[in-house]
Amino acid sequence: MFTDRVKIEVRAGKGGDGAVSFRREKYIPKGGPNGGDGGKGGDILFKAERRIGTLIELYFHPHQRATNGENGQGSNKTGKEGEDLIIKVPIGTIVTDAVSGLVLADLVIEDQIVNIARGGQGGKGNYRFKSSVRRRPRFAQKGEPGEEKKLVLTLKIIADVGLVGYPNVGKSTLLSRISSAKPKIANYPFTTISPNLGVVKVGDVKSFIVADIPGLIEGAHRGLGLGDKFLKHIERTKIILHIIDASKLIKDNPLADLKVIQNELKNFSEELVKKPTLIALNKCDFFHSLEEIEDFKRIFKEKGFNNLYCISALTGMGLKELIYGLSSMVDDIVNNEDVEIFKDESKKEILHQFEPKFRITKKDNIYEISGKEIEKISVMTNFNNEEATEYFQKIIKKIGLEKALIKEGIQEGDLVKIKEKSFYFFH
Secondary structure (H helix, E strand, O other): OOOOEEEEEEEOOOOOOOOOOEOOEOOEOOOOEOOOOOOOOOOEEEEEEOOOOOOHHHHHOOEEEOOOOOOOEOOOEOOOOOOOEEEEEEOOEEEEEOOOOOEEEEEOOOOOEEEEEOOOOOOOOHHHHOOOOOOOOOOOOOOOOOOEEEEEEEEOOOOOEEEEOOOOOOHHHHHHHHOOOOOOOOOOOOOOOOOEEEEEEEOOOEEEEEEEOOOOOOOHHHOOOOHHHOHHHHOOOOEEEEEEEHHHOOOOOOOHHHHHHHHHHHHHOOOHHHOOEEEEEEOHHHOOOHHHHHHHHHHHHHOOOOOEEEOEOOOOEOHHHHHHHHHHHHHHHHHHOOOOOOOOHHHOOOOOOOOOOOEEEEEOOEEEEEOHHHHHHHHOOOOOOHHHHHHHHHHHHHOOHHHHHHHOOOOOOOEEEEOOEEEEOOO
16 A cells, blocks of 8 residues: 555644652761752654655654653652654655654655654652742642644655656556666556556666656546546656657657647646656557657657657567666756755754743633743642742743733733633732
8 A cells, every 4th residue: 555645643742741850868867968860851853764665664653752851850850751752754755844844854865863752851840949938849840741743744756757648658667677666557548546666777786776667647636546646756757758659650640649748747836847758659660660669750750859769668679779768857856956965954053043941821800811931830849739829920920921911901800811821810
């Protein structure tokens, strides 16, 4: 089963809770705090691997979870960090946020790794809250939840040459003759229902990859036939090789089939018709004389199609010339194309963008507080602990939230909400 688009949900690991602990040693009746920090939760990483050719594994396992960090312990022992979850996907996979539509990663290089969801920070143990005025803190932070995301993964096959054409023109037969691929071959349309890849060897050293795209028909870009589901795979190819059934050519209009396929490519994406193009007239063994072949060659050249090969995938006629022609064109493109260098985004210099510590939104007598920093402090506070709650109140005073609420007109008894947490305001 070939799967090139899946929806999944990922959740990075939660950070471990900080520990509340005190020294218990002989002859030391009042030992100080020694609760350790919780461990960081595991991240969700995506890795591109060449040996994987489909997203089928994620189709059957759409919920992916990294492990949580362990809780801190006494004697200032930090909890163990959660293990990162590495999700292996085919080269050419695009990772998109299902909610915002933002492209998070485009994995086009073998072994490329991208961090998609970060694990939560471990909570601080009570040792961290010791001070000259708080000598025996009896509270610790809870671990931060890991990031959760809904994702859409789309696979666009990366190949050097893409074979396109009407159904049953011989694309699969050609792929089986010039590579070791074994696609399904039969004498009826739409025998190919998913893209097939084959490696074509040129001599002892060189090689290139060919993708056989399911047959296109007129109206494919609107959903007719099967080709519309796989047109996106042609976007990644360097060269498009049009396969035309020479046995069905009409002398009055031999370019009819070619124009239909080109129109479908154009309607799907303008970029497809700009790609380097070759034409292979397959089943040329059908012709009775070389004069017929030359006539058609001349007509195509008059219309500007000079890269034309007459072949027979069945008998092997012209295949050697086609292989070397494709290889030469691939080499020219590779030598002239700009290679995109992927850099570690974490090391890239980023201009600082100011983000307020909090935002206040008033709805009737309810004051909703939002902001990355205040939400993080809230979710890591244990409100069942009186000391932890007092510490939280000191923080909101320190960052100016209390003054801002009073300025907004809050009255005692009004409700304050920070994500899922609700409080009544008392000054």
